[in-house]
Structure formats: structure tokens, C-alpha cells
Amino acid sequence: MSTEARKPPPQIALKIRRIMGGKAGWNGVAVQFAFAAILGWIGYEIVSNARANLENQHIAAGFGFLRNNAGFDVNQTLISYTGSDTFLRVFVVGLLNTLVVSVVGIFFATVIGFIVALCRLSPNWLLSRVGEIYVEVIRNLPLLFQILFWYLAVLAALPNPRQSISLFGIAFISNRGLVVPSPVGQGGLEPFLAVLALGIVASLALRFYARRALFQRGQVIRIWPSVLALLFGLPLATMLVFGLPFTFELPQLRGFNFAGGSRIIPEFVALTVALSTYTAAFIAEIVRAGILSVHKGQMEAGSSLGLSRGATLRLIVVPQAMRVIVPPLTNQYLNLTKNSSLAVAIGYPDLVSVFAGTSLSQTGQAIEIIAMTMGVYLLISLLTSAIMSVYGWRVSRSLGA
Amino acid sequence: MSDVISSNFVRRDLLAERPAPVKTTGFIGLMRTRLFNSPTNILLTILGALLLWFTIVPSVKFLMVDAVWSGKDRAACLTENAGFAVGACWPYIQAKLPQLIYGFYPEAERWRVNLTLLLAVVLLLPLLIPRLPAKSLNAGLFFVAFPVVAFFLLHGGGIKGFGLSWTAGLLQLFDESIVGAGQALLTSSRTSAIGPLLWGLGSLIVLLGTVIHWLIFPLTWLRDYIQGTGQPVWADFAVTAAIVCVIAFVLGGGVRTGGRALASSIATFIGIAVVIRLLDLDHGGLPIVTTNLWGGLLVTLVVSVTGIVTSLPIGIALALGRRSTIPLIRVFSIAFIEFWRGVPLITVLFFATYMLPLFLPGNFTVDGLVRALIGIALFTGAYQAENVRGGLAAIPRGQSEAAAALGLSWWKTTSLIVLPQALRHVIPNLVNSFISLFKDTSLVSIVALFDLLGSLRASFADPKWSTPSTAFTGFAFAGIIYFLFCFGMSRYSLFVERRLNAHRRN
Numbered sequence: 001m002s003t004e005a006r007k008p009p010p011q012i013a014l015k016i017r018r019i020m021g022g023k024a025g026w027n028g029v030a031v032q033f034a035f036a037a038i039l040g041w042i043g044y045e046i047v048s049n050a051r052a053n054l055e056n057q058h059i060a061a062g063f064g065f066l067r068n069n070a071g072f073d074v075n076q077t078l079i080s081y082t083g084s085d086t087f088l089r090v091f092v093v094g095l096l097n098t099l100v101v102s103v104v105g106i107f108f109a110t111v112i113g114f115i116v117a118l119c120r121l122s123p124n125w126l127l128s129r130v131g132e133i134y135v136e137v138i139r140n141l142p143l144l145f146q147i148l149f150w151y152l153a154v155l156a157a158l159p160n161p162r163q164s165i166s167l168f169g170i171a172f173i174s175n176r177g178l179v180v181p182s183p184v185g186q187g188g189l190e191p192f193l194a195v196l197a198l199g200i201v202a203s204l205a206l207r208f209y210a211r212r213a214l215f216q217r218g219q220v221i222r223i224w225p226s227v228l229a230l231l232f233g234l235p236l237a238t239m240l241v242f243g244l245p246f247t248f249e250l251p252q253l254r255g256f257n258f259a260g261g262s263r264i265i266p267e268f269v270a271l272t273v274a275l276s277t278y279t280a281a282f283i284a285e286i287v288r289a290g291i292l293s294v295h296k297g298q299m300e301a302g303s304s305l306g307l308s309r310g311a312t313l314r315l316i317v318v319p320q321a322m323r324v325i326v327p328p329l330t331n332q333y334l335n336l337t338k339n340s341s342l343a344v345a346i347g348y349p350d351l352v353s354v355f356a357g358t359s360l361s362q363t364g365q366a367i368e369i370i371a372m373t374m375g376v377y378l379l380i381s382l383l384t385s386a387i388m389s390v391y392g393w394r395v396s397r398s399l400g401a
Numbered sequence: 402m403s404d405v406i407s408s409n410f411v412r413r414d415l416l417a418e419r420p421a422p423v424k425t426t427g428f429i430g431l432m433r434t435r436l437f438n439s440p441t442n443i444l445l446t447i448l449g450a451l452l453l454w455f456t457i458v459p460s461v462k463f464l465m466v467d468a469v470w471s472g473k474d475r476a477a478c479l480t481e482n483a484g485f486a487v488g489a490c491w492p493y494i495q496a497k498l499p500q501l502i503y504g505f506y507p508e509a510e511r512w513r514v515n516l517t518l519l520l521a522v523v524l525l526l527p528l529l530i531p532r533l534p535a536k537s538l539n540a541g542l543f544f545v546a547f548p549v550v551a552f553f554l555l556h557g558g559g560i561k562g563f564g565l566s567w568t569a570g571l572l573q574l575f576d577e578s579i580v581g582a583g584q585a586l587l588t589s590s591r592t593s594a595i596g597p598l599l600w601g602l603g604s605l606i607v608l609l610g611t612v613i614h615w616l617i618f619p620l621t622w623l624r625d626y627i628q629g630t631g632q633p634v635w636a637d638f639a640v641t642a643a644i645v646c647v648i649a650f651v652l653g654g655g656v657r658t659g660g661r662a663l664a665s666s667i668a669t670f671i672g673i674a675v676v677i678r679l680l681d682l683d684h685g686g687l688p689i690v691t692t693n694l695w696g697g698l699l700v701t702l703v704v705s706v707t708g709i710v711t712s713l714p715i716g717i718a719l720a721l722g723r724r725s726t727i728p729l730i731r732v733f734s735i736a737f738i739e740f741w742r743g744v745p746l747i748t749v750l751f752f753a754t755y756m757l758p759l760f761l762p763g764n765f766t767v768d769g770l771v772r773a774l775i776g777i778a779l780f781t782g783a784y785q786a787e788n789v790r791g792g793l794a795a796i797p798r799g800q801s802e803a804a805a806a807l808g809l810s811w812w813k814t815t816s817l818i819v820l821p822q823a824l825r826h827v828i829p830n831l832v833n834s835f836i837s838l839f840k841d842t843s844l845v846s847i848v849a850l851f852d853l854l855g856s857l858r859a860s861f862a863d864p865k866w867s868t869p870s871t872a873f874t875g876f877a878f879a880g881i882i883y884f885l886f887c888f889g890m891s892r893y894s895l896f897v898e899r900r901l902n903a904h905r906r907n
Contacts, residue, residue: 053759127449
């Protein structure tokens with residue numbers, strides 16, 4: 001005959017108290033009520049003041065203005081846009097411009113950042129000093145200072161289009177910006193793109209298959225020759241069959257400006273250069289810290305297993321360093337995207353410049369426009385942090401922690 | 402014991418000298434081990450030297466060798482007049498220096514700016530040197546007293562009342578707003594579907610307002626009486642000082658232990674009286690210099706110092722709120738922090754410039770500089786909150802458990818045990834955020850405030866000094882100033898970090 005263990009008392013009152021007031025109990029509930037009352041009061045003040053002020057200035061609240069005609073031009077558009085388009089279209093144009101400068105900036109920042117990090121880690125004393133000077137100088141100057149420096153000093157000092165600096169006769173740099181050849185699609189474009197996409201998908205599938213073979217059967221499959229053939233050989237063969245996919249239209253100097261080619265506006269050049277060099281300094285430090293965080297013993301253990309130096313780096317050091325590098329690196333990418341809003345200082349038509357700047361001064365709809373602008377950036381950063389927490393969860397799961 | 406080995410070998414002649422080991426220290430050693438030890442390394446050394454050659458040499462040439470050092474206007478800095486390819490045009494900086502430092506601050510009043518800067522340096526330096534004593538007094542002076550004095554020095558103007566009048570005015574404003582909200586509820590209750598509920602709530606709020614009105618009646622009556630006397634500021638000052646001293650004495654423990662609190666509050670009020678007397682605040686104070694005349698380095702420093710002073714309390718409050726177990730407060734803190742951290746500073750400044758005035762009562766205008774300061778304080782506060790939270794997380798649980806075992810309340814645990822340790826931990830991070838704040842102050846030039854960068858940009862437009870090298874000279878000058886400030890702060894943060902981690906070094 002055994003006595004059953006008694007159930008613990010339910011303590012419902014305690015649980016309710018805990019849920020409603022935290023550790024502070026009923027005091028916490030009281031604090032919350034007071035806090036909610038204060039928030040409510042502030043909210044009431046804001047709403048009533050805003051309503052009165054908007055009435056005084058004869059501004060109709062609401063998002064109806066988005067359907068009105070904008071009536072101003074934008075000097076760089078990725079989608080077709082004219083002055084008679086709506087403010088909603090202006091919003092999209094600005095957003096796309098922000099995204100394009102961010103993506104280009106992120107690409108160059110990563111490349112420069114890794115190069116500088118390698119310089120700083122190099123055993124060569126002089127090169128590591130050069131890397132250090134770069135990082136210290138760039139990090140200790142404000143970004144806006146650097147943007148204005150590139151725009152007002154360096155790009156303004158370039159010669160006019162007639163005396164522009166030629167890069168191998170293909171691209172031209174002048175104070176009107178950078179003129180590069182523009183690709184013009186030919187007959188072979190569609191088959192070329194289709195084959196290229198096919199090659200990429202096939203290579204990914206091949207890699208997936210090879211990894212499964214490695215992990216399940218211990219079978220090493222060498223895939224790089226076939227991947228090379230898929231990615232380069234196949235498109236080349238298509239090109240021979242269907243003709244060139246596209247040709248380049250070279251820019252030509254006509255009169256005072258260039259004809260043909262596509263022009264990249266100087267604001268874009270200045271912004272990209274400043275953003276990528278600035279962020280690169282931070283990325284360099286992150287990469288350096290990540291690689292230094294891998295213990296020396298890992299490298300030694302790798303070589304004691306008979307792996308070559310390259311294989312040790314590729315299979316042992318870099319994966320461990322990436323775990324440290326990726327979260328702050330994403331943070332820097334996010335910072336770059338947010339910093340691209342400084343474009344408004346030099347008139348690059350990004351979201352803040354055309355929407356929170358020009359559109360705001362034309363319509364006066366401050367609340368709606370600034371809320372939309374902030375919302376876009378907030379959405380981007382929340383999405384990024386959501387992705388990063390999934391990544392962190394996967395990393396901690398793969399470590400078995 | 403007897404079988405001693407007789408054939409002990411003793412060497413009779415010296416060994417031949419071995420060659421000295423290859424030197425690995427000193428300049429030669431450095432060259433041998435780190436610069437020229439392999440063909441790749443030699444190549445890399447040449448690459449590094451080339452990089453330096455093509456950056457350092459032209460900069461030095463521009464700043465020193467080819468520079469023009471004196472002149473009256475742009476003519477001195479033109480190649481055809483100077484006779485050589487002109488580098489930096491330093492007379493331009495000399496001519497624009499007052500504008501870059503003071504903006505359009507009236508020339509006769511610039512001693513006030515200098516005095517403020519001097520005060521800041523005198524208060525800040527002892528705070529930064531860890532060996533000097535009286536840190537809490539020093540910090541109190543720098544973070545609380547100095548901003549107030551600096552405001553009256555830089556902006557000028559006087560006061561019409563003191564603590565009592567301000568308290569009474571604030572409470573009255575609060576009371577009026579509550580009554581207004583209640584009235585609004587009452588009027589909307591007539592048309593709403595949930596009319597009775599709104600009516601009840603509205604009446605309750607109006608009743609609350611009336612009760613507050615009668616509660617603060619002695620205060621408002623005293624205020625009106627004081628304002629009627631001939632010396633309102635000093636009368637108000639005396640009353641406030643007496644009330645605060647009595648409260649401090651009672652809270653400090655009465656006759657038994659309250660002497661200390663009484664003495665310190667009396668000392669504080671004597672200090673305040675001296676400041677009021679010196680700056681003549683009771684008779685209108687110094688002539689007012691409106692903030693649209695401020696500019697240059699002055700604005701940069703004002704914005705960054707105000708930013709750090711105001712963002713730290715906001716950050717501490719948010720960090721404590723985020724770690725709180727009370728649901729509403731935690732959720733609010735998380736939302737607040739993540740919101741401000743998720744948006745770029747420039748949109749925050751746009752928010753403060755265009756949206757904030759709409760949220761305030763119509764008769765209440767806020768100065769442009771103050772608007773930017775509010776935006777920056779909120780923005781930086783969110784970042785500081787994350788710094789402080791890192792420090793709070795680093796404090797072991799045992800500390801607060803020990804405090805609880807001693808019977809300390811939450812407030813005492815936090816303010817006496819946890820926060821001092823947490824803040825000490827995060828000093829390097831706080832300094833790092835101060836560096837980024839200092840750099841970010843340049844953004845205020847976008848919302849039409851003339852900080853150092855804004856003044857520089859404005860000075861480019863002067864036709865008297867427009868030469869091909871003007872822009873480069875200006876950027877070189879401003880760059881050197883920014884670099885000195887930021888680099889100095891980052892070295893200081895490294896120094897503090899090393900000092901804090903002294904016990905961890907092997």
C-alpha cells in the first residue's frame with residue numbers, strides 16, 4: 001500500500017499575481033496602472049494637440065495625398081517616372097534608390113573590409129600598419145564629413161566632361177559623374193539567361209547531392225569540374241549556337257556631354273564611395289576579431305590531422321570565425337542601409353531625400369510621411385534581426401548547446 | 402663508497418665560439434623577421450611602401466610644403482599669383498576661424514563661450530583622471546550643475562521665480578490638462594454609444610482635477626504672494642531653500658543623523674545663490690543670444706555634451722525597465738528601445754523638426770536647437786540603454802540576492818549595489834557611444850543648424866575665398882579637429898578598459 005504523492009496546491013492567486021505584476025506582485029499592478037494612465041495622458045495630449053495644430057494649418061490628415069501628382073523630377077530612377085506621377089510612385093522610386101545604393105555599398109564595403117582585415121592580420125609589419133592607419137583614420141571621422149568630402153572636394157575637383165579622365169577608353173570620370181558602357185540585349189539573350197539559370201540550379205543540386213554522399217556514406221565526390229562546366233561551359237556553348245547575348249554600347253563624347261552608355265550620377269558615386277569605405281573600416285575590425293577569436297590550437301590540430309594549410313583554413317578556421325563574424329557583420333550591413341539616408345545632404349534621391357524631404361515640403365503631411373519613412377527603416381531592421389535570431393538559433397543548435 | 406670513478410672528464414680547453422644568433426629584436430630584427438623574410442613578404446612590403454608613398458607624401462606636400470600661409474583674400478591662394486601649384490590655403494582658415502568656432506555669436510559676447518569651455522575643461526579633466534578623489538561631487542557638478550550654468554552663460558536671460566514658482570506652475574499645467582481631458586470625455590459622452598461609461602470616466606477625471614486643484618492651492622497662493630513682493634526671485638529662493646532643507650533634514654534621519662543631509666543641501670543652495678548673484682539672474686541676467694546665432698564647434702560641443710548628459714538617465718531608466726518583471730513596463734521599454742534603434746538618426750531629426758511641433762500645444766514653440774537635442778537624446782538614450790543593459794547583465798545574481806538578504810528594497814539594491822558596479826563595467830562602451838554621438842552631431846547640419854561641418858559648408862559659398870584648394874583646406878582643418886576629439890576619446894576608452902581589466906591580466 002503506497003501513498004500517492006500529493007499534488008502541489010494550485011496557488012492560482014499567486015500565479016495571477018505573478019502574471020499581472022511580475023515579481024513586484026500587486027505593487028507591480030499598481031505601478032502598471034499608474035504607468036498606463038501617464039501613457040494615456042501623454043497620448044491624449046499628443047493627439048489633441050496634433051488635431052488642433054493640423055486644423056490651424058488647414059492640413060487634412062490621412063494618406064489621400066499619396067494619389068496626388070508629385071510635380072517634381074527625380075534625377076535617378078530605376079522605374080519609369082515623370083513629374084506627373086503620384087507621390088506613391090515617388091515613395092517607390094526613393095525606396096528603390098535607397099536599396100540600390102545600399103546593395104552596391106554593401107558589396108564594396110565587404111570587399112574592402114576583407115582586404116583591409118587581411119592587411120591588418122598580415123605578418124608583414126608595414127602592411128599591417130597601413131591597415132591600422134586606414135581603420136583609425138576612417139573610423140574617427142564622421143560619415144557625413146566623408147560624404148561631403150567626396151562630393152564637394154574630390155568629385156567637384158574633377159575636370160568637366162570634355163577633359164574627363166578615361167579608363168581604357170571604356171568608362172569616363174568627370175564632374176558630371178561616371179559614364180560606363182551600357183549593355184544592349186541581342187537575340188541570344190533569352191536562351192543565355194535560361195541556360196545560366198539552369199546551370200546555377202544544377203550546380204546547387206550537385207553540391208547538395210555531394211554533401212549528402214559525404215555525410216551519409218563517407219564518399220568524397222569531386223564536383224568542381226562539373227560545376228565549372230555547368231556555369232561557364234554551357235553558357236559559352238549557347239553563345240556559340242544562338243549568338244552574343246548582349247553587346248556594350250560605348251559612351252562617346254559629343255559636344256559638351258556624352259552620348260550613349262549609361263551615366264552614374266556623381267551623388268551616387270560619392271555616396272557609394274563614402275559609405276563603402278566607412279563601413280569597410282568597421283567590417284575590417286569585425287573580421288579581424290573573428291579570425292583572431294579562433295584559438296591557435298585549432299590550426300595546429302588541423303595540421304596534426306594532416307590537412308593542408310588551405311584546407312585547415314577552409315574547413316576549420318573560417319567556419320568557426322564566421323560564427324563570430326556574421327552577427328556583427330549583418331549589423332554593419334544594417335547600419336550602412338540606415339546611413340544611406342545621409343544622401344539627403346548631397347541630394348542623392350533616396351527615400352529620405354525625395355520623400356521625407358521634397359514631398360514633405362510640398363504637401364506638409366509631416367506625420368504621415370515621416371511615419372512611412374521611419375516604418376520602412378524599422379521594417380528592414382526588424383526583418384534583419386528576425387533573420388539573425390533564426391541564424392543564432394541554428395548556430396547554437398548545431399553546436400549542441 | 403670506495404669505487405669512486407676516477408676517470409672524471411674535465412675539459413681543459415675552451416670550446417670554439419658559436420656565431421651569435423640571428424638578431425630578432427630592434428630595427429634590424431624587425432626588418433629581417435617582419436618585412437623581408439620571404440619573397441612574398443618583400444612584395445607586400447613594397448606594396449605597403451607604395452601605398453604610403455602615394456598617400457602620405459601628397460598630403461604632407463599639400464598641407465605643408467605647397468601651402469600658402471598668409472594673405473588677405475583668394476588672390477593669395479591662386480596659382481597664377483603664388484607662382485607655384487598651391488596646396489592648402491591657410492589664410493582662408495584664419496579668416497573663417499571665428500565662424501568655424503562660434504558661428505555668428507556676437508563678437509562682444511564671445512568671452513561667455515570661452516568661459517563655458519574653460520569651465521567644462523576644468524570640471525571634466527579631474528573626472529577623467531581615475532586617481533583624483535571626490536568623483537561623485539565632481540560628476541554631480543559636471544552632469545547637473547554645469548549644464549544649467551552653461552545654459553545661462555551661453556543663452557543668457559534671467560529667471561522670474563525659483564523652485565516654488567516652477568513647481569506650482571507645472572502642477573497647475575498638469576491639473577488644467579487633466580480637467581481638459583475630462584471635459585473632452587464629458588462632451589464626447591453625449592454622442593457616443595458607450596456614453597454612460599465615458600460620462601462616468603470623464604466625471605471621475607474632472608473630480609480628480611478638482612481635488613488636485615485644491616491640494617495645490619496653498620502652493621499657487623504662495624506663488625502669487627511671492628510674485629507680488631519686490632524681490633520675487635530671492636523670496637522664492639529663500640522659501641524653496643527652507644522647504645528643501647527641512648525635507649532633507651527629516652528624510653536624512655532628523656536630529657540624529659540628518660545633519661549631513663542638511664549641510665549638503667545648505668551648501669548646494671549657497672552655490673546656487675552665488676551663481677544667481679554672479680550671473681545677475683534676478684535682474685534679467687546676461688543679454689540673450691538666440692540659438693540661431695550659435696554655430697561652429699560651439700554647436701557641435703553643445704549638442705554632444707547635452708546628448709550624453711540627457712541620454713544617460715534615459716538609458717538607465719530604459720535598461721532597468723527592460724529588465725523589469727512588470728509586464729507593461731518591460732514591453733514598453735523593449736518597444737521604445739527597438740523603435741529608436743531601428744530608424745536612422747536623420748529620420749529622427751526630421752521627426753523632431755517637423756513632427757514634434759505638431760504634438761505640442763499651439764502656443765508653445767520650441768527652439769530649433771532644442772528640437773534637435775530632444776531627438777538626439779531619445780535616439781542616443783536607446784543606444785545607451787543597450788550598453789547599460791549589458792553592464793546589468795554582467796553583475797552576478799548573488800549581488801542582488803545578498804542585498805535582498807540584508808533587507809534592502811529594490812530601489813536601494815539598484816542604486817547602491819547593482820548600478821554602480823554595472824556602470825563601472827560599461828564605461829568603455831559609454832565612451833564609445835559618446836564617440837559615435839560626437840560624430841553623429843554633424844547630422845544636425847541637415848536640419849539647418851550650423852555645427853562645425855555646417856559652418857564649413859557655409860564658408861565654401863563665400864566668393865571672397867573661392868579657390869580650387871578651398872574645399873580641401875576646409876575639410877583638412879575640420880577633419881583634424883574631428884579626428885583629435887574622436888581619437889582622444891577612443892584612446893581614453895582603451896585606457897579605462899585596460900584599467901578595469903587589470904585584475905584579469907596575467
